Amino acid sequence: MTLSATRRLALKGALACAFASAFASSALAADAVLRVSAIPDEAPTELQRKFAPLGKYLEAQTGMKVVFTPVSDYAAVVESLATKKIDLAWLGGFTFVQAKIRTNGTAIPIVQRAEDAVFTSRFITADPTIKALADLKGKTFAFGAPSSTSGSLMPRFFLQQAGLNPEKDFKNVAFSGAHDATVAFVAAGKAEAGVLNASVWDKLVEQKKVDTDKVRVFATTPPYFDYNWTVRGDLDPALVKKLTDAFLKLDPANPEHKEILGLQRAAKFIPTKKENYEGIEKAAHSAGLLK
Template identity: 85%
Template sequence: MSLTPARRLALKQALSCALAVSAMGALPALAADAVLRVSAIPDEAPTELQRKFAPLGKYLEAQTGMKVVFTPVTDYAAVVESLATRKIDLAWLGGFTFVQAKIRTNGTAIPIVQRAEDAQFTSKFITANPQITGLADLKGKTFAFGAPSSTSGSLMPRFFLQQAGLNPDKDFKNVAFSGAHDATVAFVAAGRAEAGVLNASVWDKMVEEKKVDTSKVRVFATTPTYFDYNWTVRGDLDPALVKKLTDAFLALDPAKPEDKAILGLQRASKFVPTNAKNYVGIEDAAKSAGLLK
């Protein structure tokens, strides 16, 4: 059947409209592909994690050309599972959480950078009890760790306590888990625990910001150094994007005011490359503590 010129024009216009609608319908999918999904272990209050990440997120958007979405989670295990199930692309992990992520992802999770400070990380033992002056004084006392999966708030302090001849489960009157480093300080300050342990970076920040009364709560011991935090990507992320992210972190320059502000919020002098081998000691400590088989 032949078409009149008018019918032919109408059909052409209808086809153009259909193609336009189809293209518009495809836009959300394209946008979704251009989103970088980020999360972090909840070692501080969710509002604080959001505040710290906001400038870094904007920087990563500029460096990658992608929309960056930060999603806080309720516990450490949720970050590991989200990385393993491809719900997030990039995660801020502690050393032990990285080991758990490596195991959960069958070795595919890739640590790309760490702060320079994370190669020489420590935990601080704190108390408001004047009778506690050393680790030996913790026998028979109530004690607060951070989260069970926290490297600096639980695993490594427990490991070093064991090396000092103390078994928290047997030698302490009671063991509690506060859930986060700043919460541990609150536990000790309020007398809910006679002593506790948290990472040195959060302690220093709280002291600087006068969020802890050091005339009451004080440090009485510090752990030996160990490797800790890193930024990790899921193993099947586009290698070109992994390189962009790595280069972006490494390019942060403390000599530039904007970069210095970002680094300051991350409690970092700079970011340096890292790799899975740096966390073998953490894995060994976890096995020694009975937290990994």
């Protein structure tokens, strides 16, 4: 066999190997799954509705199949992230702190909505005698979920700053489990007052799912950092970059992106970092929720 023929055979072999490798990589990408979940701060059907267009967008950006898995409570999201059952999670500020501790500091917050840098909670009531936080003494009160940043932790922190101890000063304290459920509690008279995050309150008002002639806001907390998208720490750095870039590229001028941002209640997404949630961690220690 001539040298030229040998080279041609070697080239054919190399091309065949390259083709096989490319085909295998393509098949692997097609089979790869990005597992996503979120804290259940709203009804499961609402969470699925909000995520559907975002999931399709992330599939296009990553080349992976995206599967959203709802969970029963906040702790389940933290545990699923720590045990590698999910790759990406929508967390509240306090849930991120819990995830950071549970994963020995490896969980990475990648982006947050611009609104999450100045997030607030709204205190609501249907009782005309309640006009300020001081009027809550002796009343029944509803928080959201115990691990909710905006439905429990930060409102509790600001109540304490105002000199109120919910367990001592309120007639009864209940946990509704979700922000929309808190509104339902107050509207139905199951609690004389309650607290939920400002974003869900605004959405319910816009969708006319709350009678504002009956249920009203009587106080708003100072701003704090809240929600973010967090990845597990051992996720492929190349994939983490793809996900981060995908969120940061969402542009309200693009009709498809506008729908996604609208469902996420976001003007845009911005980078975030662990240090943004140090204030929440301190508040959790102050409230006795972290040892």
